[in-house]
Amino acid sequence: SPSTQIEQAPFMLSKGNGITTTTKFDSSEALENYEGNYRFAPIEEAQVSRAMIKRYFNTMYERAISDVVIIGAGSAGLSCAYHLAKNRPELKITIIEANVAPGGGAWLGGQLMTPMVVRKPADKFLTELGIPFEDEVLSMPNVVLMNATAVEDLIIRDDFQGRQRVAGVVTNWTLVALNHDTQSCMDPNVITAPVIVTATGHDGPMGAFSAKRMVSAGLLKELGNMRGLDMNRSEPAIVNGTREVAPGLIMAGMELSEHDGSNRMGPTFGGMMGSGVKAAVEAMRILDS
């Protein structure tokens, strides 16, 4: 049967992917005896597609109901995921990232220079990680990252007190989200969660998404708009200001500068990590209340 083919499929799929490899092909032996005639186990092309589709859509199906959704896998969103996952391994934490690669602005420390500056005392956070940041986050088994996926709307409904509450996110493939002006009716998907952390960065093609949607949805009168660069004022303002900005919605990182009208800090990232950790603390407070 097709499923048996998948389960017997290639040794390149590790057991960690939930796919049992029953093939008799021994890859380690082949590597040890490598003499310029390296052999791969036989494979059918369709097996590759089925192995990917099965794994990805099982995850989508399972995460359609999550405990916490984090919008944006930049330094603030990822720090939040790390702190939450470490303290609450039972939570289903789902990160939605519009880009193909996680990291947001952290890949560019400033200008086009890759070294990243982290101001004390946020270095303690790096010491705690011990290994490269994104590997540590992704190694948390309760965190799932859905890349190339954009949050294009929020689910907002009345809570039992009649207040408007953010109760989930509306997602689409980023390439679809970018093409709503060229094609009609490409319907999205949804994920519901009691806590949404939004960390989409300052305004840009995608950035400040939830802050802007709060205005158009009537949850916020107007944007505060990010102020000019001031390294000393900006980082504590973002960390200390990280909070539940609307019922069910915690805002972290530079998105908050657009919401509150606080300064930018330029290429120093400790404030983003502090903000992510504070967002995680807030998320646990809401989940416990």
Ligand code: AHZ
């Ligand atoms: O792709 C975006 C990026 O990876 C992602 N994102 C934005 N809108 C999205 C949407 N759905 C899904 N609608 C979305 N993903 O969010 C991520 C934001 O990362 P970032 O690094 O831009 O934000 P941050 O707040 O984590 O870090 C800000 C870093 C900056 S900017 C700055 C300055 O300009 O002075 N200084 C610092 C430290």
